[in-house]
Amino acid sequence: MTSLSDPAYLVEPQARPAPPRLRPRLRDVFFGDLLAASLTVAMLGVILLALPPFLNWALIDAAWTVAEGQDCAQVGACWAFVAAKARLILFGLYPPSEHWRPMVVIAFFLLLTLASMPPRAWGRGLALAWTLGIAAILLLMRGGALGLSYVPTMHWGGLPVTLLLATLSLAFAFPLALALAVGRQSRLPVARYLSIGVIEIIRGTPLLSLLFVASILLPMFLPAGWSPDKLVRALVALTVFSTAYLAEVIRGGLQDIPPGQVEASRALGVSSIATLRHIVIPQALRKVIPPLTNTLIVMVKNTSLVFVVGLFDLLSSGRSALTDPAWPTPFVETYLFIGGLYFVICFSISLYARWLEGYLGRARIR
Amino acid sequence: MTQAIRLENVAKWYGTFQVLTDIDLTVAKGERVVICGPSGSGKSTMIRCINRLEEHQEGRITVMGTELTRDLKRIDLVRREVGMVFQQFNLFPHMSVLDNCTFAQMRARGRSRKEAEEVAMTHLARVRIADQARKFPAQLSGGQQQRVAIARALCMDPRVMLFDEPTSALDPEMIKEVLDAMTTLADEGMTMLVVTHEMGFARHCADRVVFMDAGRIVETAPPQDFFDAPATERAAKFLNQIVH
Numbered sequence: 262m263t264s265l266s267d268p269a270y271l272v273e274p275q276a277r278p279a280p281p282r283l284r285p286r287l288r289d290v291f292f293g294d295l296l297a298a299s300l301t302v303a304m305l306g307v308i309l310l311a312l313p314p315f316l317n318w319a320l321i322d323a324a325w326t327v328a329e330g331q332d333c334a335q336v337g338a339c340w341a342f343v344a345a346k347a348r349l350i351l352f353g354l355y356p357p358s359e360h361w362r363p364m365v366v367i368a369f370f371l372l373l374t375l376a377s378m379p380p381r382a383w384g385r386g387l388a389l390a391w392t393l394g395i396a397a398i399l400l401l402m403r404g405g406a407l408g409l410s411y412v413p414t415m416h417w418g419g420l421p422v423t424l425l426l427a428t429l430s431l432a433f434a435f436p437l438a439l440a441l442a443v444g445r446q447s448r449l450p451v452a453r454y455l456s457i458g459v460i461e462i463i464r465g466t467p468l469l470s471l472l473f474v475a476s477i478l479l480p481m482f483l484p485a486g487w488s489p490d491k492l493v494r495a496l497v498a499l500t501v502f503s504t505a506y507l508a509e510v511i512r513g514g515l516q517d518i519p520p521g522q523v524e525a526s527r528a529l530g531v532s533s534i535a536t537l538r539h540i541v542i543p544q545a546l547r548k549v550i551p552p553l554t555n556t557l558i559v560m561v562k563n564t565s566l567v568f569v570v571g572l573f574d575l576l577s578s579g580r581s582a583l584t585d586p587a588w589p590t591p592f593v594e595t596y597l598f599i600g601g602l603y604f605v606i607c608f609s610i611s612l613y614a615r616w617l618e619g620y621l622g623r624a625r626i627r
Numbered sequence: 628m629t630q631a632i633r634l635e636n637v638a639k640w641y642g643t644f645q646v647l648t649d650i651d652l653t654v655a656k657g658e659r660v661v662i663c664g665p666s667g668s669g670k671s672t673m674i675r676c677i678n679r680l681e682e683h684q685e686g687r688i689t690v691m692g693t694e695l696t697r698d699l700k701r702i703d704l705v706r707r708e709v710g711m712v713f714q715q716f717n718l719f720p721h722m723s724v725l726d727n728c729t730f731a732q733m734r735a736r737g738r739s740r741k742e743a744e745e746v747a748m749t750h751l752a753r754v755r756i757a758d759q760a761r762k763f764p765a766q767l768s769g770g771q772q773q774r775v776a777i778a779r780a781l782c783m784d785p786r787v788m789l790f791d792e793p794t795s796a797l798d799p800e801m802i803k804e805v806l807d808a809m810t811t812l813a814d815e816g817m818t819m820l821v822v823t824h825e826m827g828f829a830r831h832c833a834d835r836v837v838f839m840d841a842g843r844i845v846e847t848a849p850p851q852d853f854f855d856a857p858a859t860e861r862a863a864k865f866l867n868q869i870v871h
Binding site for chain 1: 710730735
């Protein structure tokens with residue numbers, strides 16, 4: 262037995278064991294205990310069973326190029342179809358001679374997104390850039406000016422439609438959601454109950470029915486002959502739907518701000534609006550980056566539901582490509598291709614959010 | 628007018644529970660008043676009424692000649708004159724020390740960033756923390772954070788400073804640096820109301836000690852008299868409990 266009074270404890274300071282390895286060995290990770298070992302074996306089993314047939318189908322037996330569509334009717338994947346129809350899937354019914362326009366639009370989106378990533382760039386300049394950028398994108402897609410031929414929205418399709426719907430609906434929804442979230446926290450009963458009512462009604466309604474309501478009822482509410490474009494109607498439904506979900510996420514962050522923060526700001530003589538804008542909301546948004554990311558990703562994927570009102574987003578362009586009688590109907594290949602595109606978009610959002618959280622959290626949050 | 632703060636017959640309830648009863652207190656300009664008493668005696672509530680973080684329901688509160696009512700202009704006017712330091716510091720964690728000090732100057736006083744930063748650095752130097760101006764609150768010790776909070780309040784050129792248990796959330800070794808900053812302020816003639824259990828500070832800096840219990844002011848006396856010969860039994864009992 263060693264105790265503090267034991268001289269052996271005092272004279273042998275070198276006898277300490279080596280510090281434990283900080284990085285666990287691979288063997289410990291995969292076979293450290295019974296649970297880890299059985300999980301490893303189970304995973305290996307699944308991979309060994311599923312991977313070879315999948316690789317056979319996707320790579321070895323696959324048809325990469327074919328002379329004509331029907332040659333594709335074989336056991337392997339028909340990637341030739343995806344290659345042949347890529348433009349149709351990506352751009353929908355947009356006139357093929359004008360495909361450079363949606364391509365430029367996609368490049369524009371990429372540029373704007375990249376420029377918005379560093380928090381230092383956030384500000385009025387960026388908001389202006391997005392406004393001008395979206396205006397340019399709409400002009401480019403629609404044409405009818407600057408010598409561009411006119412393309413009605415019913416011929417728009419594919420990735421540009423998906424990107425436009427996702428970006429615009431979230432951009433419009435965000436400020437509305439902020440207002441609703443703040444309203445729900447308000448001490449004024451009218452503002453509070455109105456906000457709660459709006460949020461709960463929208464949250465309790467499926468997006469599909471909102472899309473139908475927007476596309477059928479919206480024209481009836483508006484003055485005769487003032488029938489908004491299909492794209493606009495879908496955009497309204499998506500915006501309304503996102504608003505309710507974003508509002509609830511933001512409310513979670515608002516509730517997390519200690520009352521002392523508001524008191525300190527008010528005691529310094531700062532108005533309640535400025536306190537909300539500069540003290541409460543920035544801290545609240547930082548706290549809800551993970552659930553906000555989640556909602557964002559869900560909303561990007563939700564745009565695929567606009568097919569029910571006859572819009573050709575990425576997913577419905579893919580479905581229409583599958584109706585070509587000259588080809589077999591390789592559903593799986595097409596959906597894998599489209600799924601891959603969605604994955605790239607959503608995983609990028611997820612990676613960016615993780616980076617942003619670390620960047621903003623670096624020393625600033627208590 | 629030498630009166631800085633005047634409370635007359637102030638009363639306040641939380642629901643049906645009366646937290647303040649019949650409070651009468653006049654604080655002269657340049658006077659330092661320490662408020663003590665057992666927890667739940669209404670000390671914090673009383674000083675929070677002085678800058679309207681809490682609303683009183685009866686009586687009159689007059690600060691630098693302005694009576695506090697529901698009128699928002701009056702509340703703004705009073706908050707211009709009164710600075711406050713909190714137990715939990717309440718620094719803004721998403722802003723640097725410097726931004727903590729310039730934010731309200733720019734938003735509520737309309738000062739330019741340059742001007743606000745100059746003022747901020749002056750006051751940060753005054754509490755001897757100017758070298759930390761670019762750091763974020765989370766990177767500072769509790770004592771440093773509380774000194775920043777004092778500097779932040781001073782940047783608004785207050786004529787009255789309220790301290791709500793400024794050292795209660797601090798580790799013992801950091802209490803002195805905060806009390807030193809407060810003592811400097813007291814020596815410069817600032818009107819101060821301090822809720823604290825730091826009896827050493829009360830003895831050396833206070834002109835008067837106000838003892839509260841159960842929402843009432845029980846005793847008001849110069850520190851010497853209060854500590855050596857409390858007039859009421861409740862004060863004597865309280866002092867006995869906190870001075871070991």
